[in-house]
Amino acid sequence: MLVLWCPDWPAVAAAKAAGVPAHLPVAVFSANRVVACTAVARAAGVRRGMRRRDAQSRSPELGVLGLDDDRDARLFEPVAAAVEELVVGVEVVRPGLVAVPVTGAAGFFGRAALNRPPGEVPEVGRDHVEAGERRLVELLLDHVPTRADVECQIGIADGLFAATLAAHRSALVERGETEKFLAPLSIAELDQPGADRAELVDLLRRLGLRTLGAFAALSGRDVVSRFGSAGLLAHRLARGRSERPPHRRRPPPELAVTEEFDPPLERVDSAAFMAKTLAGRFHAGLAGHGLACTRLGIYAVTEHGEELGRVWRCAEPLTPQGIADRVRWQFEGWLRAAPEGRPTAGVSRLRLEPEETVEGRSLQFGLWQRGLGDEQVLAAEKAGRALVRVQGLLGPDGACTAVLDGGRGPAERVRLVPWGDPRQTASSPEAPWPGRLPAPSPATVFERTVPARLVDSSGVRVGITDRGELTAAPHAVVIDEGPLRRIRDWAGPWLVDTEWWAPTGPGLRTRVQALLESGVAVLLTAVGDDCPQWTVEGMYD
Template sequence: MSAAPRTLVVWVPDWPIVALSRGEEPIDTSSPVAIFAKGVVVACSAAARAEGVRRGQRRRDAQARCPQLEVVMDDPVRDHRVFAPVVAAVEGAAPGVQVIHPGLLTLRAKGPARFYGGEAAAATVLVGAVAGEGVDDVRVAVADGAFTAEQAARVATRAGDPLRIVPAGQAAAFLAPLPIAVLDDDTVSLFARLGVQTLGAVAALGPDRLAERFGARGARLHALASGQDPRAVQARTPPPELHREVAFEPPVTLADQIAFGLRVPAEEFTGRLGEQGLVCTELRVVLTGENGDRSERVWRHPDAFDAAAIVDRVRWQLAEQGAAGTRGVRGAAGAATGGAARTAGLRSAVTMVRIEPEGVDAAAHHTARLFGSGPEERVHHALSRVQAMLGHQGVLTPGVGGGRWLAERQQLVPWGDAAARGAPAAPWPGSLAGPLPPTVFAEALPVAVLDADGDMVAVDGRGELTAEPVWITLASPPSSPSSSSSSGGAARRRAIRRWAGPWPLLERGWDPVRARRAHRFQIVDAEQAAWLLVCEEGIWHAEGVYD
């Protein structure tokens, strides 16, 4: 069998943790942090490892070893997005990169070794390229085949010694003492039961015996264990550079200056997308301050961004930041006339603005209509023009969000933005199932529910009614189709024809101050009005009415 090609591997240990510290909402990874996928640890910080947390542990085992462990859910999209600048930096030093997964990439060693004067020199250059992206711990190894190079980077390097070169022809000797667990294959447990504990022992079994027992998988495992990894590096085709960056030297604090400097790059940004047959529907804006602080936000557009809309979003982000800063601005309109670009997240003058597409769509889906603009397009353009004049919060649209109470599900969000709270489909234990009342009272409408003797009906500790509800008294009936026959604002008693409930609604039972315990009912009165009632601590009110 021919020797495996010389391969160079760049590995960043615990990349999901590194990405977590460099994301939109950075987390202090110097404390115990673990990232979980399907209830199992997939990465953890050094502080968590010091407490006994390991990859592969279940959540309860990890928290038993480290009660103060901060739990974070796995986010592959975040890992890939944050790793993209690192890949670009490596490609700038040595093209032909294959990304195995975020934090690990390979490339052929022959070209970089010739260009930089040797494998060690090439590896040193790549370490510097990754370190230039702010990554403190990066390991690089060169060996025969990607598998051997990866194992060399993982087991034969450390923070103070990040390079390892396995000489040509020495891959089998290097791999022989390694445990079979590095194969990361389902057959590992079977090898262990057979007494095969190292890669050298797997290689000693011979390719024929492994192929006879495991087929093509056995032949592949023998090739890996013996240092004959046949896989060639599949270099990726770098995607077109769609982002744009504007650097300010010296740093600036006025939004007018930033917006003026961004106009041409914004036009180039949309033009480059147009060359690819794309439009931007979600835009990521990253502002960097002279002290290393930054502000990052994703903006959405109801249709597609043009250059003017991009500049507007940067202005609005500066305005929102300036409102929280030490110098302040006069709202969005104030920022548009030269407000200071300072925020709680960005506390210094701006040195760089980066715009990049977070979401794109085919340009064919956003072409103008053949016979003029329809009503929807006219509404969109009108609202966009008003929003450009008044600022991001100047035009609000109603939306439905998540929540248990009907009033809190009603939201007003800026034109083009998604709902701020959790999605309505998210689990909200105790929330009301559809159909929902068309009319929801902004303020609770007091009512009384009485039994046949005129006494107040309540819900006992077991969640059962103390008596059969017979009458409903409205303290101040609303003006609605269901109450058009009501006289003035006087209280009026109505007979209850049908009712259903109670359905418990419990919130924050662990918090004695903010805890709420209530029960919902649906009733139909004698005038065929359907009500959604709530009984909380013996007090009744109407939450909505089914018109």
């Protein structure tokens, strides 16, 4: 069995999805603990199981991302497809790990490696099989990083379990030598992701069985009588036996639809007429495989070779009419754009590609919406279609909805989500947030902070003491070099000390609510304590 392993895949996939450069440290957290981190983060001292505060104290630049199994699986598909281009029978064990039966592929590449025709080499000749294994490993290590832009390690051994451990060590274990390879390894290797053998491993360690070889030396009768069927299965793995035969992966069907146009499309009405037929073919192809599209990629090539593309996020699985509408709206965005952004020729080739699919049963919506009248349902659908059309003209971030998230300041608690994306919170709003601003929040939060100067009755700038108190009662404020505005009443301060471990971190942040004599209430924020710089963060109605 050959196993290809992408180290730290949850962290690598999260960094890819978030657009974080490879030279910056990244860690994936679940329940406020590190579940995966990149090599750059490990070099800074971050480890699995570490609390978030401890991890950030060791690496102030650490990118903090959430766990998402769907994202990991979706981004791993190009890796599996790249392996499948060289060898058949690929099994995705989990995102980050694929397995391939190596015998047939080794025989094929062995003949090429030895420069012999098939008739001159025995079908099971050991020389060409070993040469083929090495040749296959070389090809995969060259091909997969080029096609999928990921680092990988490969191991070969008898059985999936041993091949996985060999991949962790980039080892090619000869046939029949698997048990010898496993013998010196720690008994903790039995607890692979998804195996749920932590209790068994702890028991074996307390019984003095520290290595796989020590466990494999026990007789099967003794193991099953003491540890049951779960222990017997682990015993088979420690001896280099297979748990089960591989479940070969079927290559995904070709679901994209491509159409050539002669003469090229230069008018929106012509594109709208064509879109209905093309959308019907595209939807029928998906339905034939029991699928529906939730992210639609529209790619076009003009007569002059210009390449255009846009991916549409869809709040619901697309119907044929929905696909046709998005194609028409996209052509409006391309053909009616400003002269500097408009293609120089008509579209000669169009491809519709399902970037994300769900099972077809997701199309079975309810016959009515509980709690909503017919007019409200129609209005909601019209509003949704309008937002999707805005996205087609301005891009995915052109139409967003707000999600109330966790945080201390008003700007931190609001996160904008592109229309059609899941409206999920990154952190719980109900969780305790020391230093959080009390309700109500400002009605207006400025995208860019407005400079201000907070002074006391003597005209001296108000600062922050070592005990987190104001040096004097606020008397007036100067906003954006404007006139002096007297303060009728004020409340606060609310203090938050964030990233205190970082030399260039935000440090102490102080917030004060002030009611001006004009009747306007503002939220003032200061950063630092010695000579704080005050800004206007928000305004109350």
